[in-house]
Amino acid sequence: xxxxxxxxxxxxxxxxxxxxxxxxxxxxxxxxxxxxxxxxxxxxxxxxxxxxxxxxxxxxxxxxxxxxxxxxxxxxxxxxxxxxxxxxxxxxxxxxxxxxxxxxxxxxxxxxxxxxxxxxxxxxxxxxxxxxxxxxxxxxxxxxxxxxxxxxxxxxxxxxxxxxxxxxxxxxxxxxxxxxxxxxxxxxxxxxxxxxxxxxxxxxxxxxxxxxxxxxxxxxxxxxxxxxxxxxxxxxxxxxxxxxxxxxxxxxxxxxxxxxxxxxxxxxxxxxxxxxxxxxxxxxxxxxxxxxxxxxxxxxxxxxxxxxxxxxxxxxxxxxxxxxxxxxxxxxxxxxxxxxxxxxxxxxxxxxxxxxxxxxxxxxxxxxxxxxxxxxxxxxxxxxxxxxxxxxxxxxxxxxxxxxxxxxxxxxxxxxxxxxxxxx
Amino acid sequence: xxxxxxxxxxxxxxxxxxxxxxxxxxxxxxxxxxxxxxxxxxxxxxxxxxxxxxxxxxxxxxxxxxxxxxxxxxxxxxxxxxxxxxxxxxxxxxxxxxxxxxxxxxxxxxxxxxxxxxxxxxxxxxxxxxxxxxxxxxxxxxxxxxxxxxxxxxxxxxxxxxxxxxxxxxxxxxxxxxxxxxxxxxxxxxxxxxxxxxxxxxxxxxxxxxxxxxxxxxxxxxxxxxxxxxxxxxxxxxxxxxxxxxxxxxxxxxxxxxxxxxxxxxxxxxxxxxxxxxxxxxxxxxxxxxxxxxxxxxxxxxxxxxxxxxxxxxxxxxxxxxxxxxxxxxxxxxxxxxxxxxxxxxxxxxxxxxxxxxxxxxxxxxxxxxxxxxxxxxxxxxxxxxxxxxxxxxxxxxxxxxxxxxxxxxxxxxxxxxxxxxxxxxxxxxxxxxxxxxxxxxxxxxxxxxxxxxx
Ligand SMILES: Cc1cc2nc3c(=O)[nH]c(=O)nc-3n(C[C@H](O)[C@H](O)[C@H](O)COP(=O)(O)OP(=O)(O)OC[C@H]3O[C@@H](n4cnc5c(N)ncnc54)[C@H](O)[C@@H]3O)c2cc1C
Ligand SMILES: Cc1cc2nc3c(=O)[nH]c(=O)nc-3n(C[C@H](O)[C@H](O)[C@H](O)COP(=O)(O)O)c2cc1C
Ligand code: SF4
Numbered sequence: 001x002x003x004x005x006x007x008x009x010x011x012x013x014x015x016x017x018x019x020x021x022x023x024x025x026x027x028x029x030x031x032x033x034x035x036x037x038x039x040x041x042x043x044x045x046x047x048x049x050x051x052x053x054x055x056x057x058x059x060x061x062x063x064x065x066x067x068x069x070x071x072x073x074x075x076x077x078x079x080x081x082x083x084x085x086x087x088x089x090x091x092x093x094x095x096x097x098x099x100x101x102x103x104x105x106x107x108x109x110x111x112x113x114x115x116x117x118x119x120x121x122x123x124x125x126x127x128x129x130x131x132x133x134x135x136x137x138x139x140x141x142x143x144x145x146x147x148x149x150x151x152x153x154x155x156x157x158x159x160x161x162x163x164x165x166x167x168x169x170x171x172x173x174x175x176x177x178x179x180x181x182x183x184x185x186x187x188x189x190x191x192x193x194x195x196x197x198x199x200x201x202x203x204x205x206x207x208x209x210x211x212x213x214x215x216x217x218x219x220x221x222x223x224x225x226x227x228x229x230x231x232x233x234x235x236x237x238x239x240x241x242x243x244x245x246x247x248x249x250x251x252x253x254x255x256x257x258x259x260x261x262x263x264x265x266x267x268x269x270x271x272x273x274x275x276x277x278x279x280x281x282x283x284x285x286x287x288x289x290x291x292x293x294x295x296x297x298x299x300x301x302x303x304x305x306x307x308x309x310x311x312x313x314x315x316x317x318x319x320x321x322x323x324x325x326x327x328x329x330x331x332x333x334x335x336x337x338x339x340x341x342x343x344x345x346x347x348x349x350x351x352x353x354x355x356x357x358x359x360x361x362x363x364x365x366x367x368x369x370x371x372x373x374x375x376x377x378x379x380x381x382x383x384x385x386x387x388x389x390x391x392x393x394x395x396x397x398x399x400x401x402x403x404x405x406x407x408x409x410x411x412x413x414x415x416x417x418x419x420x421x422x423x424x
Numbered sequence: 425x426x427x428x429x430x431x432x433x434x435x436x437x438x439x440x441x442x443x444x445x446x447x448x449x450x451x452x453x454x455x456x457x458x459x460x461x462x463x464x465x466x467x468x469x470x471x472x473x474x475x476x477x478x479x480x481x482x483x484x485x486x487x488x489x490x491x492x493x494x495x496x497x498x499x500x501x502x503x504x505x506x507x508x509x510x511x512x513x514x515x516x517x518x519x520x521x522x523x524x525x526x527x528x529x530x531x532x533x534x535x536x537x538x539x540x541x542x543x544x545x546x547x548x549x550x551x552x553x554x555x556x557x558x559x560x561x562x563x564x565x566x567x568x569x570x571x572x573x574x575x576x577x578x579x580x581x582x583x584x585x586x587x588x589x590x591x592x593x594x595x596x597x598x599x600x601x602x603x604x605x606x607x608x609x610x611x612x613x614x615x616x617x618x619x620x621x622x623x624x625x626x627x628x629x630x631x632x633x634x635x636x637x638x639x640x641x642x643x644x645x646x647x648x649x650x651x652x653x654x655x656x657x658x659x660x661x662x663x664x665x666x667x668x669x670x671x672x673x674x675x676x677x678x679x680x681x682x683x684x685x686x687x688x689x690x691x692x693x694x695x696x697x698x699x700x701x702x703x704x705x706x707x708x709x710x711x712x713x714x715x716x717x718x719x720x721x722x723x724x725x726x727x728x729x730x731x732x733x734x735x736x737x738x739x740x741x742x743x744x745x746x747x748x749x750x751x752x753x754x755x756x757x758x759x760x761x762x763x764x765x766x767x768x769x770x771x772x773x774x775x776x777x778x779x780x781x782x783x784x785x786x787x788x789x790x791x792x793x794x795x796x797x798x799x800x801x802x803x804x805x806x807x808x809x810x811x812x813x814x815x816x817x818x819x820x821x822x823x824x825x826x827x828x829x830x831x832x833x834x835x836x837x838x839x840x841x842x843x844x845x846x847x848x849x850x851x852x853x854x855x856x857x858x859x860x861x862x863x864x865x866x867x868x869x870x871x872x873x874x875x876x877x878x879x
Contacts, residue, residue: 066469066497346533349475365476372476392472393537 002302003312006040008279009171009196009256011129013040013102016269016313017297020260020281021046021106021132021175024291026080028090032097037291038298041102043199043281046079046134047087047119049109053078053140058219061208061228072234073284074208076219076226078140079108084122091126104173108134108146111156113163120168130170133160135186136177136202138229148202151177154189161193171196173258176242178235179205183242188251198246199258199281201239203229232284236262240271247276247321264293266300273313274320332414333406336383336399338362338376344396347372351387351397359386436681436774436802437705442727448698451725452615456520456546464550468497471542474533479544482531484855484864485512489528489544496551504551506562513587514580514863516556516626517609519549520617521859523714525747556625561632566593571877574599574657576644579607580859581663581849583630584866585873590635592874597657598636601643605631607665609859611690614718615698616725645816654844659873662817662832662840662847663866666810666857672710676768677806681775685709685719685807692722701726704802708778709733710765711807713743719805720757731757732799736764736783736790766796768804778804812851828853838869846873 004015018041019025019034026045034042055077063072080087095103105128109115123131135151142149150156157174164172174190176183178201190198205227207217217225239261246252259277263269264285272280285293310316340351340363352365352374362380366373376387388397412421443451459467471493479489487508495504508515524530524545532541555562571594575582578600586596604610609623631638642648644664653660669684671677681704695701703726709716712735720733735742738761739749752759763780770776777800781792812831826833826841831853834840838848848865855861 067466346536347474347478348472348533349477350472353475372478392533 001311002305004040004298004302004305006278006313008102008258009130009173011041011102011104011171012100013279014100015040015298016273016277016279017294018042018102018104018258018279018281019286020283021134022283022287023077024283024286027082027087028094031094031103034286034291034294035094035098035101038294039101039291041104041129041279043104043106043132044087044091044128046106046108046137047084047123048079048107048141048146049115049119050084052081052083055081056221058221061218062232063208063234070232070284070288072206072208072230073232073287074206074219074228074230075203076139076221076228079106079134079137084119088122088126091123091128095127095129102129104128104130104132106132106134106175108137108141111145111150111160116160116163117167120164120170124168124170128170130173130196131164131168132173132175132199133164134175134202135160136175136179138177138179138203138205139227148177148179151175151186151202152180154185157186158189158193161190161195165194173197173199175202175260176200177202178238178242178261183245184249184252187246187249191252191255195255197256197258198252199260200242200246201235201261203231204235204238206230231261232288233262233264236268240275243272243275243277244321244324247318248324253321264288266297266304269297270301270304270316271320273317275324276318276321278313278317328411331408331410333404333409335402335404337378337381337402338383338385338387339398339400340374340376340387341396341398342373344393345374346393346396347374348392349374350390350392354386354390359384363387435772436776438681438702438802439705440702441699442703442705443699445699447727452619452698454619455616456549458553459543459546459550464496464547465499467543467547468493470534471497472533478531478533479528479542483512483528484858484861485518485867486864487511487515487528487548492551493542493544493547496547501551501554505553505555508548508552509555509562512860512863513584513630513867514609514626514859515548516552516629517580517613517618517623518860518863519545519552520622521609521613523745523747523858526745527860556629561629561634563587563591563633565590565633565635568595569593569877571595571658572597572656573659573661573873574653575661575663576653577607577663577665577849577851578602578605578627578638578640579663579665579849579862580609581665581851581862581866582607582661583627584863585661585663585846585848585870586636586866587630587633588867588870589873590633592870594635594874594877596636598638599642599644599648599653600638600640601646603640605638605640607663607862611693612686612715613693613859614689614722615693616722643816645818650817650845654842658844658877660845661866661869661873662845662851663849663862664812664816665850667813668811669806670809670811672765672806672808674765674767676770676775679768679770679775680773681802682768682804682806685711685715685805686810688805689715689719689722692726698726703728705729706799706801707731707803707805708799708801709805709807710778711735711805711809712737712741713807713809714745714748715810716805716807717744717748717752717757719807720752721755723803723805724755724757728803732760733757734760734763734765734778734780734799736762737785738762763797764790764792766792769798775801775804777801810850837872838865839872 006016021043025042031042059077061074062070065071137147141147174195209218256278258279259272260281269280352363355363362377364375391397473490477490492504492507528544529541535541575586575598605627606623707723707728709720724731766781767779777798779798782795832847834852846869848869849862850857
């Protein structure tokens, strides 16, 4: 029997699928609908000090890619625009009605100890399961010295984390911004400050598009626009990389991680878990389809785990970490060549033209009695995968390993490397 | 064999206005309405942008299909439309009338992959409609060459040739026997493929390039002669289509109530008000090509109760594509295979029934089985094919003009056997009898004429 329940830094939830701090978790009405749909937890939309912030009309931008709506999503919204006490009362009542689901409160206040101390005291009274420090919001709040403006400076991250650990008994999750050159300095700073867990990523600085009639960025507010935070399916690769960096880092690899960024399916979630995540958070996918998507996330993950003979998430969590390495340790004697299944080929010719124009001239375009035939020239193929990726037919082009008879050899020992380590 | 009880009539039941007035507009509206932008984008983005694309090869006019579809996908609709019209000035008509399932869409790799090709025809319409709606003509004429060319026939072949010649800087005179230009786009193709007088708008668009004088009601062999045209012009192009209709060669063929499908369709296409066009209650159509399908469906849509199409062989041998056969069946046409007409019977001097003998193949030959059946009919339509009528060419006086299989013989440059005379479209012994093929042949002939006159 598969058991999806998790213990995340002391927070127990029936499944690892949480809603990220964002509009889906803005008020009791939404969060209760989410819990009814099956979500294991919710990070409440970020709270701040009164008076509440004010939002613009026209808040979201999106990338449609070839008819696929919301392949990437961006927003210029700020934190909650409702008074603090209204939120706290709702959090209290939701937690009372849903004791088995996680209710974590996201926070963002000015960078003074008193501000954090005061808000933490008020959150304590709600019986929430934990707090998440929003060091990530890349627009608006950062201009006021909060959000990403804190998250980008490791010393501030450490300082604020330490304050929070001092002033609350609740687990403290630090949410990191991806708008840094390396995720490790802020992640290590959070660990040093005593964080109980990390969550990542928040949104990425972005302008989704320029309206060429208005000559202004979108979303456009009365003729002008500003950069916003990018999220949704397009950002998943960036989030996966950052999760892997943290999982491989000796200072960070033990801290619980809640992964965020482009997660829409059970498979996305499983990938982050294979890189060490204990829970996942979702925003865009819920904003695109509604809360019901969690149904297949749960069901799909259960079935995949059953098939793979994993009873608990812990059984596969972090299993891919050891296979993430540095380029210099990859085996340069490993060889593959493309193979085209002629029965599946529909003769679109893309494998030929991309290899011919942009790669290694390794796919021949032939005509036999007028009939098209695309054929790999194995001696020219470098095993780059390009043809396989552009082929529109699933499984038609595969990369098959070729036995070169040579022992594994990486760059550190390669004769072309002037700095190579001498063979023992 | 089902025996239909004989019902006695006071003459044939042929009347107009069988339907409520509003139904005519519905029944003859566009069968494929235009795509909205959202639909077009989704469809365009399904295109793989193939290298050496099979669809291009399958289009007789060689339109750069992946190229124009990519432009639609980037919202460069005008660029897409021009890419089409550069290769095929009748891109608008072709988008509506081409049997795409046996042309571009039949070759689409997505058809091989998943049985669902890109809707190339509908995208072609999406791209060309805005250009046809523009006030100005998008192609410029080349520097005047001072050469004058006569084009006989204002159908797709003739007008495609005329347009390309005008573009190359020549002066063109089109002689058309009928009151209107357009050929079968105007008088033949099914109304619901080209509704709202589309053919006329397209002719106006094509003539918009300038340098083409149109002479309507001028027939070769009646008002002008080939000899005269050869004398007065630097070159002549013949695009006269097929004026003849093949005979059934059975008793009763000339009875009142028996008509050529193409003639009735021409009447339908020219009608100001379809509610005033008389149609029989029971219609029998003899033939198996697209003309047979078209007359059967259109009489059904005019309100005929029972329309039966009878073909002498099996479904796979029909000239009509399987797509067209299905379309007829969906429209309530009964298709009966393996039967040939033996007699059309009259009552009170008007056709009242068609008698058939069932057939089968014996030693590779089609033979009658001896079993017969009769279908009561108020109207019988002959749709067993058209033929070329060579009389206007006065070949007796110009014996150098050779025919092959009853059509004009041309070489691969569409030159006839007479110097200075080119021909293309249905009237020549080359290619399929399709609009798109006629357009290509007219275009190729224009380039051949241009090369000859400049050479
Ligand atoms: C009922 C019917 C439906 C069809 N439906 C389709 C379809 O859906 N899709 C498709 O691709 N094809 C269809 N076709 C075939 C298509 O219409 C023809 O292949 C195409 O029109 C041929 O073009 P053309 O210019 O050669 O001939 P036409 O279109 O026949 O034009 C010839 C022109 O020459 C004129 N002419 C004839 N004799 C003389 C003369 N002596 N002097 C001066 N002018 C003369 C005629 O009046 C006519 O205007 C259909 C044909 C028919 C009969
Ligand atoms: C409209 C919108 C508002 C958001 N507001 C917040 C917020 O108040 N606090 C926060 O920590 N993250 C906020 N986020 C970021 C999300 O919580 C999440 O980190 C990000 O969207 C990546 O996840 P996704 O790809 O599943 O959307 C917001 C995202 C969106 C789209
Ligand atoms: S002209 Fe006809 S065959 Fe050619 S691309 Fe257009 S629809 Fe297809």
